[in-house]
Amino acid sequence: MKKKLPDELELARDLLDKQVVDRDETKMGRVDGLVLELREGKPPRVDHLEMGSAVLARCIHPRVESWVDALRRRIGVQKTGRYRVPWAAVQEIVPYQVKLDVKAAETPAFAWEHWLRDHVIAHIPRGLKGKAN
């Protein structure tokens, strides 16, 4: 798949907190964190993107992250609060979104989305589902 990436990237401005979409332009989440690889004698490079509640919780405070982790273990919908996106999956970076070469439904990013769809929305009576045309 042909990649459309700019020549230069300002991490905080062009990557962090950007909307993430999948192959079909479905919104998946936001770039909540970046992990850089530190190499001896060479400049650091972006190893992978991170998305998820654990990442956001850590932004607030590491202790908040442990509370969120404990909560997630209790509720158990997501296996992990930290979805790692390898750099190789990044297909396109434009001013308003980052496009990944994945399908949202197959990633942990949609864990809650699917759970709510299957356990809550599915129970809403048939006649009320869907948009009236």
Next chain:
Amino acid sequence: MQAAGWVFAMRSSISQGAPLFGALALAATLCLACASKSPQEKLLDATKPAASWIATLRMTGERWNANSVPASFVKATAGKAVDELGAVAEEAGKSPVPPEVRLPLQRLMTAARAAGSGLERAVEAGDRPAAARQVARLAALEGELAAWRSGQKGRAP
């Protein structure tokens, strides 16, 4: 990075600004609360909504007679008015002002509440003349309350 500088400005404005607003607000409240009112002025203030409710009852009765509002509305409004007038009567009872000042007010409130309840009953029975009588009573009470208030205003420092 322009964004980073502005982000810092925003974060510090949030963390510093909030307590600053709180302090200013508290200071303003205290300063204005220091200009406290005499019991006479407090009672005078309490009668403004009372005058408003008596006028409301009067207009509600008039409008019901003119077929502009339904009976259920009169019932709800009268109920609210009677409660509010009762609260003013209670405040008058607790007030340290001399009896010759607060007793007429308490009588007025009792009379107004009676007129309000009377209006409610008349409307429930569909009795237009009775409702009209209560409306006239309320108009008279409005005048009496206005006289009491201007008397108090004359006396207040």
Next chain:
Amino acid sequence: MSMKKAATLALGILTSVGGFFDVGAIATSAQAGAIFRYQLLWALALGTILVVFLVEMSGRFAAVTRQALPDAIRQQFGFTSWLVPFVVLTLIHFLTLGAEIGGICFALHLLTGLPVSLWALPVAALVWLFLWRSTFSAIENSTSLLGLITLAFVVAAWRYHPPMGQVLAGMLPTLPHHEPARYGYIAVGLLGAIISPYLFYFYSSGAVEDEWDESYVAVNRGVAVIGMGFGSIISVAAIVVAAMVLAPRGIQVDDYHQAALMLTQVFPFWGFALFAVSMGIACVGAAVELSLAMAYTSAQTFGWNWGENLDPREDARFCLTYTGAILAAALLILFGVDPLKLTLFSMAINALVLPFVALPFLLLMNDRKLLGKHANGWISNAITILTLVVAIVLAVVSIPLMFLGG
């Protein structure tokens, strides 16, 4: 101009009927007219000018960047800067939603005689169903069409032949002859009711739902003026009617029942119902905007899939956010919270958070990397800075005035 662009007027009027003329505007306009007659018209005029510009900016931003405001705020300012304002705004929107649902319930109470709290759950169910089943354009068109009924206030005001000299004089700020604390409190309430953050978040998200692009920038200007102008004219009319009906009788608006008398004199048979229906529809518009604004803001903050044109199975988190918001807000009314008190309280708190909404707005609208040639000119910037100043003043005085004049 194409049909689609002409139809964008619907977004403007919907935003206006729910965002400008909502339960807060009804309450404060009625109070302003009843106690101070035309003296507070300047607050309405000031609020109108500010909100027309702010709405134009919100629309321009969405048209050029194809992003709604909460989306851009998370992206440009980051999660930690946005977190506290986001939480506070969500709380305020929740309380305001409660007040609007209370307004719908009160309107139904007027029409049926049944108690306000009884209507809480049915109203919540109907508002929810409306959002669940309708596409965005269906919501826009139906609510703005129904919203035209609020013109009843304008007709009433015109029929009263108010003294135009006094009306125009009221457009300039003057000091009150009596009750200065109450005057200040109502002025703050009027401005706070008009300049509401949910209005801008809703409008910009709506522009994205309607797939605006750069070609809509010109039309957006017209929509902002006509749309907000519509809401403003209705509010001016409400003040005038209150001044001509309630003020001469000495009726203050301490309760919505007193406001309900406003149209009964000039329209002896229909006046009562017109007031109730106008209030009900304005509050439905506002409830729709608020619950959607809360869902848009949450979804865009966390990057979820969102959109009223999507089936709920495709954006479960977005849909369940507005569902939860409506249900929780309805509980406030179910458990007997007084709608008018809830309205006034949420407006006071709204005033507190306005500066933290105005500042990022100012920064975003000047970002040339995002907006290019459509970034703010000096007039728009002057207005935004004025808004920031007004917001700071409101934030400082609203709590003391709430105790002194409320």
